[in-house]
Amino acid sequence: MADPLLNFFTLMENQVGVIVRGCLFADPGAGRTRFDRLFLIGRSSVPLCVDALKAAVAEAKRGKDTQRYREAVECLRIAAPSEPLATLDQAWLEAQEMANHMETTRLLTELKGYKNNLIKESIRMGNEDLGKHLESIGDLNAASETYAKMRPDVSTTKQLVDVGKHLVRVSIQRREWGMVSAHLSKLGAAHRGEEEKAVQSYLEVAQGIALLGQEKYKEAALSFLAVDSGVSGSSYNELASQSDVAVYGGLLALASMDRDELQTCVLDNxxxxxxxxxxxxxxxxxxxxxxxxxxxxxxxxxxxxxxxxLDLYLQKHVGNIYSQIRSKCITQYLIPFSCVSLDTMSKAFGGAEQPIEDLLADMIRSGALAARIDTIDKLVTTRSANPRAQMQDSVLQAAENYEKQALDRLRRMGLAAADLELKGSKKLGPHGFASQSDLLMEETLS
Structure with missing residues (x-):
């Protein structure tokens, strides 16, 4: 019999190879996300660890962030000490750190001159250039503060949206999901005209990622499902690709929506x-x-x-999302049956991470499934609702409501017959109008 661990690694190598090749040949203008994906694969995948880390080291040397280069080299040194790239390039490090320092000093000096001249547009552009530089060298805290200083100097809607994009991008890199939503809420109206759809798609993707990070799966699914497919993926490529948006939207919808919503919001969208x-x-x-x-x-x-x-945003949520989808499938599967064998359930829904008996027990304990497990006969027996009892309960509830309304009307009629004044405003209904009982009482008195 084949080794299951070997089979797992073979499957992982075949599946994840697509991801690595996609990162290696991605658009270099995609920003720092490209390195993040490679570094995550290098730390998470055993068969692709060395190749991904080598690509991450090469990607880091194409940028300006020396700390990222050190982290990638250190991980590669632990995984493959004999690799040539596993040794720090001290000459490149020293030269890059010196260049970063000189560029920071130059941009700060230029910005100080712009502030002395009191030219708003120059100050805005100076803060933007400094923020981009600080972001490229990995100083995200300073970059966020610098981008925020652009707000008082913006003069057009496009500039306001650009500031919001900068702040959102940095907040996502820092995994500050609450700040992402806060920055998005400040953007207000997006561009009008041809660029409106592109900006709106960017906002939807960013909002979806933030809600996913906060485990608000249904809200995140609705954000991803609202992305316009007619907009080029380059408008939000620094956050996620079009394939990522499709995966995020579909998976989260499966985990949080019922059958009718899936048909309407996904398949018919x-x-x-x-x-x-x-x-x-x-x-x-x-x-x-x-x-x-x-x-x-x-x-x-x-x-x-x-x-x-191995996905940058999904990794921490895969177990929870898959568990919710499997629970929904089990619940829907059991609706037509009164009794199902555990062997059948295990073949259909069993997973390696949790036996079907434990999964069913957790669902029953949480109230998600109304059923019983017969461990002797290996059966799952569902509890069917009693329609007679439900009808009786509804009739009794309706009778109680009618009795209460009748007593209220009689009490009001008695007060009116005794010439007692009823103070206070009439109780309004859900739409701001007088309730039906008040109207009926007035008709009776008249």
Missing amino acids: TRFRALLEHAPHIRRAVAQFVAGRYSACIATLESYRPDYL
Whole structure:
């Protein structure tokens, strides 16, 4: 029998190789996210550790952040001490640190001159150049403060949006999800005209990433699903690719929406449908869930789990998202049956990380599933609702409400017959009008 660990690593290498090749040949203008993805793969994937870290070292040397270069080299030294890139290039480090210091001094001097001349546009551009430089060398705290100083000097909506983008990008790198939402809320109205859709798509992607970081899965799904597929991915490529947006939107929708919402918001969403072409397996998984093929949906998602475990934003949430999707599938699967064997449930929904018995027990304990587990006969028995009891409860509740309303009307009629004044305003209904009982009483008195 083949070694399951070897099979897992082989599957991981085949699946994750696509991610590494995508990072290696990504657009260099994508920003610091490219290094982050490579470094994450290097620290998380055993079969691709060396290749990813070598690419991360090369990417760091193309930039100005010396601290990132040190971290990448240190990780590569631990993983593969014999690699030539595992040794620090002291000459490059010293030269780059000197160049960074000189550039910082030059930009600060220019900005001071602009402030002395009191030219708002020059001050804004000086702060922007300094902020970009500080961000490129890894001083994110100073970069965020510098970008924030641009706000008093902006004069157009485009400049306001640019400031917001800078602050959002830095906050995402610092994983300050609350600050991302705060900066997005300050942007207000976006560009009007041709650039409006591009700006709106950028805001939706950034908001979705922030909500995902805060584990607000449904709100994040709605943000990703609102991204316009007609907008070029280059408008938000520094945050995520079009394939990433499709994966995030589809996965989070599966974890947080019911069948009708999935059909309406995902499959029938004309704006998002084109993005799903970049992730056909997500569209297939959503369609399988809507069609009631729950075990096929789980199998499709499990085959791509290694990819998501190496994703920059999904990695920490994969277990929780998959658990919610599996729980939904199990709940929907059991609705037509009164009794299902544990072997059948294990074949359909069992996972390596948690046996089906433990998963069902957790769902029952949390109240997500109304069922019982028969460990002797290996059966799962669902608790079917009693329609007679539900009808009786609803009738009793309606009778109690009617009795209460009748007593209120009689009491008011008695007060009116005794010539007692009723002080206070009439109780208003949910839409700001007098309640039906008050109107009926007035008709009776008249």
